[in-house]
Amino acid sequence: MADMAKQLAGIPLFSGLLQAQYEALSRISLKRSFLKGERIFSEGDEGTGFYVVAGGRVKIFKVSMEGKEQILHLCRPGETFGEVSVFTGQGFPADAVAALPTTVLFFPRAAFISLIRQDPALALNMMAQLSKRLREFAGLIEDLSLKEVPGRLAKYLLYLGGLDRNDAVALDVSKGQLAALLGTIPETLSRILTKLNHQGLIRSQGAQIMILDRRGLEEIAQEGKRLP
């Protein structure tokens, strides 16, 4: 149980809590594992609780009838998902699938809410979590509505490169999934990568991409202008 508490303390949602809280969280949580590609929940399913990613990756997404997919978020270890239906009491707003072999902690709704009632710090952490996601979504809406695909891709590449101020970045998702993340399709993504290569802004080889002209990418990312 001590191990569990230690593990929980490393999760942003649970940072800075009292020891007793970690023990309570351990008691109510349920560990579940999923194979790559396995579905965790579907849009509309009753939300009986929420999840924290312990290991692996979880894809939160919407799908159209034609099969096109828009990824809302890729959850990495330490991130939460499914919280929305805990607090609104409606079904899950989107689909969740394990994008890799994944382990999650499940927290049943009622038990978790009673913990929140007991600990304002947990409540504040959760609000920070929700707010962060809200900010991300606002950014995604902005990108989808006000930027073109090259702008979104440039922004993503700069984001990857900015993590460690490195100009040699490695895509951490397949190109098909990257397309779904950027709100486009693989064909279009491929063409735009080719174009950026041809313009000398990047040099890509499979999942390895070298950023050659950061300034140029920033211009595309900020202005969303068309490429010549």
Added chain:
Amino acid sequence: MADMAKQLAGIPLFSGLLQAQYEALSRISLKRSFLKGERIFSEGDEGTGFYVVAGGRVKIFKVSMEGKEQILHLCRPGETFGEVSVFTGQGFPADAVAALPTTVLFFPRAAFISLIRQDPALALNMMAQLSKRLREFAGLIEDLSLKEVPGRLAKYLLYLGGLDRNDAVALDVSKGQLAALLGTIPETLSRILTKLNHQGLIRSQGAQIMILDRRGLEEIAQEGKRLP
């Protein structure tokens, strides 16, 4: 002060609190008024607190460099905005402008957070508020990415008509603003309204729109959306 408490109790965020809480909220809040078109805050401004709309309407939006506008949300009386930066400590994620002559209540960050610490009910209400907004944003992302403009318009008309199960709806925003809400431009919106008219699905005259074929609109609205 009793009046104020009564007013606060009618706001979802503040429902079901103790009398003492209403008095505390009254003490820390600040009433501010804005003319139509007046700016309340800009993206990136330091968030020193959040707002509740008392009267009027507040437009939360993003603008592109070319001037195109995407409305994230139109806040009506009782709704909150600017909460995100209270809990993440960064600047406001979008712009806020009074879309009508507007009165708001401002709640300073630190004082409000200390109230949250004292009252789990307030915390839970706030989480419900944030979750509701998150769900709306997820829907907007889905619409922008997976639906075409006619689908988004049809959905909006059905939403308006569904409020009171009425087939005679009145647009509550200008067509230019509706375009910005749907992620398009006035010209495109105008063309699509004309097309829906011509197809006999609606009969529009200025801001007055009669829904003639609910079924037909539903089909268009769900196009691109996976059937549940």
Added chain:
DNA sequence: CGGAAGATTGATCAGTTTCAAGCTCCGTGG
């Protein structure tokens, strides 16, 4: 080695935006 999934490329197409012009409504001032 073979085969399937993923990725690229080409040709075409549909939906949306852009640019431009004209129209309607409405408040204001002569």
Added chain:
DNA sequence: CCACGGAGCTTGAAACTGATCAATCTTCCG
């Protein structure tokens, strides 16, 4: 009271972005 002027809305033609369809190529495992 009418005329003017401007903002908002509509309409048309052309340009453009991204999607679709189809074919190939690559990668990567079993």
